Amino acid sequence: MVKPHPTDPAVEAAFKADLVKLIPHLRAFARTLCGDAAQADDLAQDAMLKAWDARGSYQMGTNMKAWTFMILRNQFYSEKRRSWRQSQLDQEAAERTLVAIDDPSAPIALDELRLALGDLPDEQREALILVGAGGFAYEEAAEICGCAVGTVKSRVSRARRALHGILDSGGFTRDGKPADQAMRSILADADRMSGAR
Amino acid sequence: MPELRLLPRSTESHVLASPKTPPDRPPLEKSEGRAATVEEARLRQQAIGYKLRQMFDDVVSEPVPDEFLDILKQADSASRNGR
Numbered sequence: 001m002v003k004p005h006p007t008d009p010a011v012e013a014a015f016k017a018d019l020v021k022l023i024p025h026l027r028a029f030a031r032t033l034c035g036d037a038a039q040a041d042d043l044a045q046d047a048m049l050k051a052w053d054a055r056g057s058y059q060m061g062t063n064m065k066a067w068t069f070m071i072l073r074n075q076f077y078s079e080k081r082r083s084w085r086q087s088q089l090d091q092e093a094a095e096r097t098l099v100a101i102d103d104p105s106a107p108i109a110l111d112e113l114r115l116a117l118g119d120l121p122d123e124q125r126e127a128l129i130l131v132g133a134g135g136f137a138y139e140e141a142a143e144i145c146g147c148a149v150g151t152v153k154s155r156v157s158r159a160r161r162a163l164h165g166i167l168d169s170g171g172f173t174r175d176g177k178p179a180d181q182a183m184r185s186i187l188a189d190a191d192r193m194s195g196a197r
Numbered sequence: 198m199p200e201l202r203l204l205p206r207s208t209e210s211h212v213l214a215s216p217k218t219p220p221d222r223p224p225l226e227k228s229e230g231r232a233a234t235v236e237e238a239r240l241r242q243q244a245i246g247y248k249l250r251q252m253f254d255d256v257v258s259e260p261v262p263d264e265f266l267d268i269l270k271q272a273d274s275a276s277r278n279g280r
Contacts, residue, residue, distance in 0.1 A: 016269065016273060019269070020266065020269065023261045023265050024256070024257040024258070024259070024261060025257055027256050027257075027259070027261070028253045028254070028255075028256035028257045029253075031256045032249075032252060032253055032256070041262065041264075044265070045264065045265060045268055048265060048268070048269060049268060049269075049272055052269060052272050052273070053272070110248060110251070110252055110255075113245065113248045113249065113252060114252065117249075128249070129249070129253065132246055132249045132250065133249045133250045133252070133253035133254075134253065160242055160245070160246075163245050164238070164241055164242060164245060167241075167245065168241075
């Protein structure tokens with residue numbers, strides 16, 4: 001238990017407001033990290049509470065997003081060490097994700113990517129999410145993960161290569177659609193977006 | 198990805214083997230093929246990166262479930278009462 005410092009109520013209110021603003025990002029990090037929406041929200045709530053309890057040790061003005069993300073990933077790994085997430089659970093979560101979307105016109109590509117992401121080793125997935133989606137610099141991601149900058153860089157590039165391979169190898173099919181169609185749909189989406197922007 | 202993994206190796210072997218390369222395979226054609234592969238790989242990486250950000254941003258833009266704010270409120274009032 002972290003003992004909170006006796007703090008100025010105004011400072012505490014500012015901390016709380018900042019923490020609330022970070023909730024959507026914590027949820028997104030948790031969701032992409034562990035795949036299952038319900039488990040992810042439990043994880044994000046735990047991380048939010050831990051951050052609140054540890055508010056006395058947070059230095060105002062430093063990167064609060066990175067600080068809370070570090071709390072969340074540490075929580076993720078400590079729960080995982082207690083075999084909170086076994087391969088069995090992974091399987092069920094993956095199946096639920098697939099069943100949950102029954103609109104046949106829904107783009108399949110996000111599901112494919114979600115499953116492919118789940119196949120990556122944890123440390124590669126985490127590095128890729130932080131740098132590729134969370135908006136962190138390599139240096140910040142290294143601090144969050146507690147490793148060297150070069151390690152983050154190599155994890156990100158290995159993750160990118162692995163995703164590329166998984167998505168391309170036809171490992172995933174859904175509604176009888178092979179993975180190369182999923183890839184075409186990803187590319188079509190990306191083309192459309194880059195045209196729109 | 199085969200082409201990504203093979204790329205540095207094939208570049209290297211091309212450089213090393215170039216004096217022995219038979220004249221019936223013009224090097225220009227080879228490099229054009231390689232450029233297309235590199236371009237395709239780059240596009241695919243871009244598409245994956247875009248989708249990854251979309252996956253993340255989709256959750257960020259979801260409304261935060263009330264539970265989060267309730268829990269934080271409880272923790273806040275508990276710490277006030279504890280003082």
